[in-house]
Amino acid sequence: MRILITGGAGFVGSHLCDRLLKEMHEVIVVDNLITGDINNISHLAGRDDFSFVKYDVSNFIFVPGKVDAVMHLASPASPNPTSPYGYPQLPIQTLKVGSLGTHNALGVARVHEAVFLLASTSEIYGDPQEHPQKESYYGHVDIVGPRSVYDEAKRFAESITMAYHRYHDLDTHIARIFNTFGPRMRLDDGRAIPNFIVQALKGKPLTIYGDGSQTRSFCYIDDLVEGLYLLLQSDENYPVNLGNPQEMSILVLAEEINRIVGNKAGIRRVPDGRAPSDPQQRQPDITRAKSILNWEPKVDLETGLKLTIEDFEKRL
Amino acid sequence: MRILITGGAGFVGSHLCDRLLKEMHEVIVVDNLITGDINNISHLAGRDDFSFVKYDVSNFIFVPGKVDAVMHLASPASPNPTSPYGYPQLPIQTLKVGSLGTHNALGVARVHEAVFLLASTSEIYGDPQEHPQKESYYGHVDIVGPRSVYDEAKRFAESITMAYHRYHDLDTHIARIFNTFGPRMRLDDGRAIPNFIVQALKGKPLTIYGDGSQTRSFCYIDDLVEGLYLLLQSDENYPVNLGNPQEMSILVLAEEINRIVGNKAGIRRVPDGRAPSDPQQRQPDITRAKSILNWEPKVDLETGLKLTIEDFEKRL
Numbered sequence: 001m002r003i004l005i006t007g008g009a010g011f012v013g014s015h016l017c018d019r020l021l022k023e024m025h026e027v028i029v030v031d032n033l034i035t036g037d038i039n040n041i042s043h044l045a046g047r048d049d050f051s052f053v054k055y056d057v058s059n060f061i062f063v064p065g066k067v068d069a070v071m072h073l074a075s076p077a078s079p080n081p082t083s084p085y086g087y088p089q090l091p092i093q094t095l096k097v098g099s100l101g102t103h104n105a106l107g108v109a110r111v112h113e114a115v116f117l118l119a120s121t122s123e124i125y126g127d128p129q130e131h132p133q134k135e136s137y138y139g140h141v142d143i144v145g146p147r148s149v150y151d152e153a154k155r156f157a158e159s160i161t162m163a164y165h166r167y168h169d170l171d172t173h174i175a176r177i178f179n180t181f182g183p184r185m186r187l188d189d190g191r192a193i194p195n196f197i198v199q200a201l202k203g204k205p206l207t208i209y210g211d212g213s214q215t216r217s218f219c220y221i222d223d224l225v226e227g228l229y230l231l232l233q234s235d236e237n238y239p240v241n242l243g244n245p246q247e248m249s250i251l252v253l254a255e256e257i258n259r260i261v262g263n264k265a266g267i268r269r270v271p272d273g274r275a276p277s278d279p280q281q282r283q284p285d286i287t288r289a290k291s292i293l294n295w296e297p298k299v300d301l302e303t304g305l306k307l308t309i310e311d312f313e314k315r316l
Numbered sequence: 317m318r319i320l321i322t323g324g325a326g327f328v329g330s331h332l333c334d335r336l337l338k339e340m341h342e343v344i345v346v347d348n349l350i351t352g353d354i355n356n357i358s359h360l361a362g363r364d365d366f367s368f369v370k371y372d373v374s375n376f377i378f379v380p381g382k383v384d385a386v387m388h389l390a391s392p393a394s395p396n397p398t399s400p401y402g403y404p405q406l407p408i409q410t411l412k413v414g415s416l417g418t419h420n421a422l423g424v425a426r427v428h429e430a431v432f433l434l435a436s437t438s439e440i441y442g443d444p445q446e447h448p449q450k451e452s453y454y455g456h457v458d459i460v461g462p463r464s465v466y467d468e469a470k471r472f473a474e475s476i477t478m479a480y481h482r483y484h485d486l487d488t489h490i491a492r493i494f495n496t497f498g499p500r501m502r503l504d505d506g507r508a509i510p511n512f513i514v515q516a517l518k519g520k521p522l523t524i525y526g527d528g529s530q531t532r533s534f535c536y537i538d539d540l541v542e543g544l545y546l547l548l549q550s551d552e553n554y555p556v557n558l559g560n561p562q563e564m565s566i567l568v569l570a571e572e573i574n575r576i577v578g579n580k581a582g583i584r585r586v587p588d589g590r591a592p593s594d595p596q597q598r599q600p601d602i603t604r605a606k607s608i609l610n611w612e613p614k615v616d617l618e619t620g621l622k623l624t625i626e627d628f629e630k631r632l
Binding site (some may be wrong): 066085090091092094095098100101105124138139141142143144146148151152153156158159160162163164166167168174238241259 | 320322388407408411414415416419440442446454458459460462464465466467469471472474475478479480483484490530554555604
């Protein structure tokens with residue numbers, strides 16, 4: 001297949017490129033590089049089966065030649081208000097790529113009668129009142145809060161994707177991606193794992209906001225990419241959660257990273273400076289992914305962290 | 317002021333035109349007439365202080381000369397799946413006008429440093445789990461259900477409006493409009509009041525789906541327009557509910573219309589054929605509108621219905 005990946009220079013996108021190329025597909029990446037990084041795909045430059053266009057998909061998407069699949073991943077994705085790559089710093093771009101960008105990407109898929117996959121997010125559940133989150137949960141999003149630029153943009157993206165499926169008969173897929181980690185995450189992305197690893201590698205105490213009891217579940221990138229690839233090939237049009245249901249507190253995560261790195265500086269608790277509406281708890285129910293895609297995460301946390309730490313060491 | 321009204325040929329928009337012209341403002345209407353009706357504004361043709369452009373605001377908006385305010389009302393708004401004017405028949409247009417259209421309208425406001433008002437909707441609350449609905453309620457919307465084309469588009473529109481306020485310093489206002497009725501509603505709009513009035517005037521029994529116990533609250537158009545005008549002039553940037561808190565069952569409404577019209581054909585109950593996710597109950601909490609705008613509905617239901625029935629009689 002000839003596959004267009006928007007946001008293909010991002011963390012998830014670039015791993016997806018590697019995987020699809022390995023499966024003998026041809027890959028075209030469109031990315032404006034405002035949060036993606038050219039270094040993530042520079043190892044692919046010059047290949048006959050790979051091309052890259054630096055362009056903002058919110059404006060327009062033109063791809064010469066036939067496209068068989070469109071995978072729409074483009075979006076800022078870090079909630080951290082202090083990171084230059086966080087959507088709180090890029091609110092309008094985030095809203096635009098979720099709406100105008102999704103509309104453009106669906107347009108390409110429609111013209112080519114291509115398969116379409118939307119990279120949605122667990123953020124559409126907002127600060128959930130139900131645990132773990134099933135796909136049938138309607139979510140709990142503050143429509144006009146600062147985080148809504150991402151959450152509502154992605155909710156909109158899901159809605160328009162379903163509309164193209166229903167009314168234009170497009171073969172569409174929606175992945176609700178939960179927290180994912182791995183090599184190539186931005187060092188200054190602002191999320192917990194990169195923050196902790198950078199601090200641990202520098203021998204500094206790991207900063208925890210509040211008491212560290214807020215929980216997350218972390219999926220290793222290779223597992224997620226496998227799920228995305230299976231979903232693309234499936235017959236499922238309704239949203240499917242992709243994430244690791246193994247839940248842990250931020251405190252336990254920090255201790256594990258210190259242990260693997262051998263960092264003796266410990267942990268530093270600071271008053272809760274988390275982004276407004278930062279959810280206290282989030283965990284995917286992956287019953288649907290298991291039954292529909294026969295998928296579940298395989299990489300354990302320790303293995304994933306070691307691979308990620310190795311990559312961070314090289315880049316620091 | 318020179319005021320741009322998108323969707324100004326619609327039911328609400330055209331009444332807003334009348335009111336603003338009466339207040340000595342100049343009005344420019346942009347409307348693609350897919351659900352609006354040129355007859356709603358034909359009485360304004362030829363006035364120096366009024367102009368109309370037939371155009372789809374989802375594509376692009378160009379207005380020659382300075383604009384002081386932008387009121388973005390354009391959107392299909394009837395949930396009825398059988399009406400040609402209902403958003404279930406116009407899913408992609410509804411999604412586009414809520415996202416691309418709102419983005420374009422905000423762009424005009426930004427260029428002109430104009431005041432911006434978004435006509436949002438009680439539908440952003442979905443099938444609410446809280447009664448009555450306060451503005452602080454996050455809502456209960458099925459993201460990928462058929463109604464989401466309207467609900468999620470409007471949630472997105474609110475989110476991008478707030479983002480333009482926060483990050484581009486635009487003076488924005490968000491009205492969450494609850495059920496409204498009055499002259500100029502489309503006879504075949506598919507909503508309860510037009511359906512009932514048309515049936516009553518034809519001497520037919522009024523069709524009620526299910527047992528008629530589902531409740532609604534109906535605001536007369538003049539009250540709503542007053543609220544919109546006050547909100548436009550206010551300092552309030554967060555959403556404000558505008559609607560009539562007087563709740564009644566669909567059954568009581570039908571009986572009242574039969575009584576006013578003098579229709580002896582009674583009521584006909586049919587199995588529940590309502591649109592999926594049609595909310596069982598919806599009622600605005602207007603505490604904020606009262607305190608911020610010193611606004612509350614003044615027209616009682618009987619008066620409103622009589623004025624509406626008069627208009628329908630002329631048009632039938």
